[in-house]
Amino acid sequence: MHMRSEGGQSDTVIRRLRSFRPLSAAAASALDKVVRERILRVGAGHDLVSEGDPSDRIRIVLSGWLARYKTLEDGRRQIVNFVLPGDSCDAYVYLLARMDHSISSLTPVTYSEIRREQFDELIASDRMLADAFWCETLANASIQREWVLNIGRRVALERVAHLLCEICERLRPVGLMDGNSCAFPVTQMDLADATGLSVVHLNRTLQELRAGDLIVLRERTLTINDLDALKNLALFNANYLQYPQAIG
Amino acid sequence: MHMRSEGGQSDTVIRRLRSFRPLSAAAASALDKVVRERILRVGAGHDLVSEGDPSDRIRIVLSGWLARYKTLEDGRRQIVNFVLPGDSCDAYVYLLARMDHSISSLTPVTYSEIRREQFDELIASDRMLADAFWCETLANASIQREWVLNIGRRVALERVAHLLCEICERLRPVGLMDGNSCAFPVTQMDLADATGLSVVHLNRTLQELRAGDLIVLRERTLTINDLDALKNLALFNANYLQYPQAIG
DNA sequence: CGTTTAGTTGACCGTGCTCAAGGGGCGTGG
DNA sequence: CCACGCCCCTTGAGCACGGTCAACTAAACG
Numbered sequence: 001m002h003m004r005s006e007g008g009q010s011d012t013v014i015r016r017l018r019s020f021r022p023l024s025a026a027a028a029s030a031l032d033k034v035v036r037e038r039i040l041r042v043g044a045g046h047d048l049v050s051e052g053d054p055s056d057r058i059r060i061v062l063s064g065w066l067a068r069y070k071t072l073e074d075g076r077r078q079i080v081n082f083v084l085p086g087d088s089c090d091a092y093v094y095l096l097a098r099m100d101h102s103i104s105s106l107t108p109v110t111y112s113e114i115r116r117e118q119f120d121e122l123i124a125s126d127r128m129l130a131d132a133f134w135c136e137t138l139a140n141a142s143i144q145r146e147w148v149l150n151i152g153r154r155v156a157l158e159r160v161a162h163l164l165c166e167i168c169e170r171l172r173p174v175g176l177m178d179g180n181s182c183a184f185p186v187t188q189m190d191l192a193d194a195t196g197l198s199v200v201h202l203n204r205t206l207q208e209l210r211a212g213d214l215i216v217l218r219e220r221t222l223t224i225n226d227l228d229a230l231k232n233l234a235l236f237n238a239n240y241l242q243y244p245q246a247i248g
Numbered sequence: 249m250h251m252r253s254e255g256g257q258s259d260t261v262i263r264r265l266r267s268f269r270p271l272s273a274a275a276a277s278a279l280d281k282v283v284r285e286r287i288l289r290v291g292a293g294h295d296l297v298s299e300g301d302p303s304d305r306i307r308i309v310l311s312g313w314l315a316r317y318k319t320l321e322d323g324r325r326q327i328v329n330f331v332l333p334g335d336s337c338d339a340y341v342y343l344l345a346r347m348d349h350s351i352s353s354l355t356p357v358t359y360s361e362i363r364r365e366q367f368d369e370l371i372a373s374d375r376m377l378a379d380a381f382w383c384e385t386l387a388n389a390s391i392q393r394e395w396v397l398n399i400g401r402r403v404a405l406e407r408v409a410h411l412l413c414e415i416c417e418r419l420r421p422v423g424l425m426d427g428n429s430c431a432f433p434v435t436q437m438d439l440a441d442a443t444g445l446s447v448v449h450l451n452r453t454l455q456e457l458r459a460g461d462l463i464v465l466r467e468r469t470l471t472i473n474d475l476d477a478l479k480n481l482a483l484f485n486a487n488y489l490q491y492p493q494a495i496g
Numbered sequence: 497c498g499t500t501t502a503g504t505t506g507a508c509c510g511t512g513c514t515c516a517a518g519g520g521g522c523g524t525g526g
Numbered sequence: 527c528c529a530c531g532c533c534c535c536t537t538g539a540g541c542a543c544g545g546t547c548a549a550c551t552a553a554a555c556g
Contacts, residue, residue, distance in 0.1 A: 052487075070397045072483050078397040095383050100390045100488040135343050141385070142348045144392040149318045149326040152399045152444030156512070187534065196400030201512050203536065235320050239300070240348040404544070435502065449544050451504065 010035040010112070012174050013060050016086030019173050019243050020135035027126040034122050035060060035112040042109050049089065049103040055096060058119045059089035064109030065185055069193065070101045079194040081143060082106075082167065082186075086174040091119070091133040107185045139242035146240045151196045154235070156205045159195050161234035164215065168224060169238050184222035258283040258360070260422045261308055264334030267421050267491050268383035275374040282370050283308060283360040290357050297337065297351040303344060306367045307337035312357030313433055317441065318349045327442035329391060330354075330415065330434075334422040339367070339381040355433040387490035394488045399444045402483070407443050408453045409482035412463065416472060417486050432470035 010032045017023060017031075039062065042048065048059060048066065066083040080101060083089055089103055094116045114122075123130035143166070150162050167184075171177050192202040209215045214230050216223040224230055258280045265271060265279075287310065290296065296307060296314065314331040328349060331337055337351055342364045362370075371378035391414070398410050415432075419425050440450040457463045462478050464471040472478055 068393070070393060072397070072401060074483075076401040078400040080393040080396040092382065093386065095379055096386050096390070096490050097492050098487070100490065101393055131343055134340065137389070138341065138344050138385075141389040141392060142344070144389060144396065145316070145318060145328040145349055147396050148328040148392065148399060149320070151396060152326040153320060153324040188536095189534080198513050199534095200514080200536085204512090207536085235322075239346070242344050242348065436504095437502080446545050447502095448504085448546080452544090455504085 009039065009062055009110075010060075012062060012086040013088075013112075015174050017129070017132040017136065020139070021128045021132040023128055023132060024126070027129045030122060030125060031129060034114055034118060035062075037118075038113045040111055040113055042105050042111075044105055044107050044109075047102050047104045048109075048111070049099055051099055051102045053099045055090060055093040055099050056116050058091055058094075058114040058116070060112045060114065061085050061087050061089065062110040062112060064111075065106045066103050066109060067106055067190060067194070068101050068103050077193050078196065079190060080147065081140065082170075082194070084167075084170055084174070085176060088133065088136060092137055106187075106190060135242070142240045142242050156195070156197055156201060157208055158234050159197070160191070160202065160205045161209060161214070161230050162236055163191070163195055164209075164222065164224070165227075165231050165234050165236040166241070168222075168227070169241055173243060180225070180227060181221060181223040183220060184217060185220050257287065257310055257358075258308075260310060260334040261336075261360075263422050265377070265380040265384065268387070269376045269380040271376055271380060272374070275377045278370060278373060279377060282362055282366060283310075285366075286361045288359055288361055290353050290359075292353055292355050292357075295350050295352045296357075296359070297347055299347055299350045301347045303338060303341040303347050304364050306339055306342075306362040306364070307351075308360045308362070309333050309335050309337065310358040310360060312359075313354045314351050314357060315354055315438060315442070316349050316351050325441050326444065327438060328395065329388065330418075330442070332415075332418055332422070333424060335388075336381065336384060340385055354435075354438060383490070390488045390490050404443070404445055404449060404453045405456055406482050407445070408439070408450065409457060409462070409478050410484055411439070411443055412457075412470065412472070413475075413479050413482050413484040414489070416470075416475070417489055421491065428473070428475060429469060429471040431468060432465060433468050 013035060014023065014028050014031065023031075049055075051070065061083055063085050065085075066089070067079045068081040068083060069077055069079045071077045083103060089111075090099070093099070123133060146166075150159050154162060168177060168180075168182060171182050176182055188202050188206070189199050191197075191206075192199045195202065197205065206215075206217060209230075210217070212229075213225050214233070215225060230236075261283060262271065262276050262279065271279075297303075299318065309331055311333050313333075314337070315327045316329040316331060317325055317327045319325045331351060337359075338347070341347070371381060394414075398407050402410060416425060416428075416430060419430050424430055436450050436454070437447050439445075439454075440447045443450065445453065454463075454465060457478075458465070460477075461473050462481070463473060478484075
């Protein structure tokens with residue numbers, strides 16, 4: 001007995017963009033129309049975009065998780081951000097010539113692929129929509145800065161706690177938190193690459209969080225037992241996520 | 249016997265933006281006019297912008313170095329990026345409500361402060377100019393991602409080497425490299441905060457670079473003796489800086 | 497001339513890495 | 527149905543990279 005307001009498949013995307021700007025029903029349905037035109041699926045473990053690719057298309061994630069990552073020649077890998085349902089992979093990157101990083105699917109992913117010209121046309125039709133996409137881009141940059149702080153100055157325990165807090169806070173507004181639990185389809189290797197730790201140490205850090213009764217993480221499900229305590233430990237402050245309603 | 253093309257005080261800014269988009273003489277002089285309207289100076293060690301400030305003004309750096317940084321409650325500090333002459337502090341951030349980080353001057357700084365409305369008007373007048381500012385914003389995001397990789401996956405020696413390479417490559421297009429040397433007005437504490445290291449270890453890392461005859465750093469001047477060797481050591485690849493002309 | 501700030505060095509220690517091995521779940525093929 | 531391989535998680539042991547603490551020097555500054 002779900003009432004779907006207007007979005008259908010692109011509900012999540014619209015919720016996400018509305019966390020930045022109020023979108024009119026007209027804008028939402030224009031977006032929905034464009035999104036539906038070319039919906040693709042890909043299994044886990046595929047690169048949607050590779051470093052060096054020309055950046056001529058926009059991709060918007062409808063379901064599934066992805067990771068933006070960079071690698072060094074000798075194979076060291078760093079995840080620089082997660083791409084969650086509702087996020088766009090690279091709105092506006094076509095202003096630059098080439099991708100500076102790769103994006104790979106951590107789970108099976110459904111996404112919409114939009115040609116640059118079509119995207120241009122879409123955002124030209126509605127100022128709020130254009131601004132919402134820009135806000136998303138700027139919010140991503142803000143997250144990126146927090147990650148530099150996280151990896152540069154937080155110790156392992158704080159760092160992992162912070163990442164978990166961030167993911168939950170990002171999943172909540174798109175309706176993917178079920179109370180204090182969420183699907184968490186990420187391997188420990190991915191978490192290690194996202195936090196700049198080794199897999200072994202990440203494993204031990206997770207166990208420390210479990211031992212403190214802060215989290216339960218098993219069978220690809222994360223439950224936060226005590227969110228306030230976890231945020232305290234992580235020195236977490238949600239402002240950098242740039243959700244206007246959540247600030248001050 | 250310098251011939252100044254059109255910019256005067258905003259030469260550096262125009263060079264910087266032209267590394268992203270060809271700007272017409274008209275666009276350049278419109279920018280120059282706006283820049284000149286309100287030029288401010290500030291000594292070293294001042295916060296131009298503080299975390300939480302409303303982001304209602306644009307600042308463009310004419311001379312001097314600044315650092316974007318974030319802090320944790322207990323005082324740990326991480327520089328997340330340097331702001332160099334020609335860079336704008338925060339074009340377009342006014343789309344978001346508040347600053348997520350602070351910006352402080354590392355040296356005396358000359359900068360232009362532009363009101364949001366005035367900036368809107370300026371970029372509405374010239375598409376290339378608007379795009380150039382957007383490119384700068386996106387290029388900054390790209391640098392931010394590289395920093396996550398740098399701090400997350402490079403060891404101290406590579407990490408410091410990488411930062412030095414980046415700074416030189418960014419100073420070159422705005423004419424601030426003198427051969428292989430440049431003014432380098434940054435304390436070791438700043439470098440430590442930018443690389444996620446302690447001051448003591450940063451000091452030892454610099455000495456290791458000096459011992460390998462890779463760099464000379466004294467009296468606020470950096471000389472790179474062997475840039476190729478330094479880039480090799482740092483696993484440095486300039487693509488992420490997003491200068492179109494420098495990319496394959 | 498005292499005080500502050502930046503750089504340097506030594507000694508010690510701890511966080512987090514490496515290497516190595518083993519266990520559990522799951523899909524595939526014999 | 528079981529064997530096998532693969533992926534992911536876990537654990538132990540040892541070590542190294544980088545942090546902390548402390549002291550000293552040199553230059554800058556009022």
